[in-house]
Amino acid sequence: MEFKTQLMNYVELVNKKLNEYFPMIDTTNKNLFDAMAYSINAGGKRLRPVLMLAAYNLFREDTETPLPYCCGIEMIHTYSLIHDDLPAMDNDDYRRGKPTNHKVFGEGLAILAGDGLLNYAFEIMLKDALTHKDTRPFTQAIYEISTAAGVNGMIGGQVVDIESENTLIDGSTLDYIHLNKTAAMITASLKAGAIMAEAKETDIKNMEVIGRSLGLAFQIKDDILDIIGDKGKLGKDIGSDMDNNKSTYPSLYGLEYSQSRVRELTEEIEIILNSYGNKSGFLRDLGIYLMEREC
């Protein structure tokens, strides 16, 4: 199947499943669900769920089994964006061209919508895990996601990121932020997919190595687009990192080195994926697609 078709198929599967978790019914907590659904449906690329599906499909053929966990990781990613955008954090009014959650629903509800999404993610994943005869691989996958999202992963990275604003940081601190804030969840997507497919330890380890490189490449590319990207395509102002005095890969190492680093990391991924033959074509193409993206 052509790459773009497969990508659309995966995204469609995830969106359909996400809709099941946000039915349009009038509950006592309509406002809370509306606020949660608003950010879930605000135009995310579904990168993490797609990675999870693709990693699972390296080892097993069905697409049904990992879907609750794909939705779980997307909910966790979404909550982190809602909280990141709050006035007490990055204080952003727009994301992907739409008003941020707190601009629409107010700060109090935005905080609770974020809390709600994080908690709901665990709820739906745990509920699904209990439907399987052997709960272990699924409990293991949820654990993998929880550590990546947590204090020694995404949240930890976000704290150091906030603390580093308006200060000149070194390369190792920048790597810490990128590896924890971004790469950890990308790695967990790939690893959780492989774990649910009961892949071998060496394969799970390969997913970890790929995730780290892909996550770093993804974040460096983000930083590059913040300088040379197209505002219309990105749906947000460019130059915001510079305005916020944020240290980035381009600001520390220059644009040219940053671009060659993205290429280098993408090649590292390809080398590992090649050992899986044709089955890994989609993931290889996805790496190139992310490297060449304009938004």
Add this chain to the structure above:
Amino acid sequence: MEFKTQLMNYVELVNKKLNEYFPMIDTTNKNLFDAMAYSINAGGKRLRPVLMLAAYNLFREDTETPLPYCCGIEMIHTYSLIHDDLPAMDNDDYRRGKPTNHKVFGEGLAILAGDGLLNYAFEIMLKDALTHKDTRPFTQAIYEISTAAGVNGMIGGQVVDIESENTLIDGSTLDYIHLNKTAAMITASLKAGAIMAEAKETDIKNMEVIGRSLGLAFQIKDDILDIIGDKGKLGKDIGSDMDNNKSTYPSLYGLEYSQSRVRELTEEIEIILNSYGNKSGFLRDLGIYLMEREC
């Protein structure tokens, strides 16, 4: 063993285990861990962990097995207090006589410390679940906790609570708030304890009934203390519900009826617990202790 001694023993076990999760070491994320530990060590009664231990001990004798989950539910309870106190929510400067988290660490870090505690709770519980040969009862216990803490439990109750400020609500809305914001987590503590002890379905159902009554009684007593309590003992201003135009049991039904309702609910609990004989003495005494408490 005398009730107070047993209570102190349980609290001591929980505090010791909590300390293991917050070691005093210098990590990259020292500030985040400091903020999380500050609220964990801010004088909580450890009610939910104690209930979990007591429910577990109705069916099994060891105290080691449920401890990670006791810590997990205390972390979730603590995160909810940190977020509740934020300026965008209740805007409280003091809790239990100490400055609230955001007054000490700032709003951004307080939000992330709350997120961190919620996520860390799942992380430590899932990690423990994987150490057991049969992960199912433990995954089931975590699921029970997650639904109680979530959008159809504690978070849902909190949203309706915030939306109800400055409006006159009816008894059924007040019950919705109390049952979700407070009773759900108390019920989950008891149920999760019984589930981990692999108690029978009827016993788990009994824990649910007890939890609902105990949770309601606990919240009504809280509302009563907000009117007739002693500021020094409570560690916070009294009359704050009235100042915030919050509808409470006493404001809707009067103080006398509220007090008799607490007694009635406590008696309902006793009737069920009596069927467990001597083993349930601690939980019976705890019900009375909570009914008679002055803070």
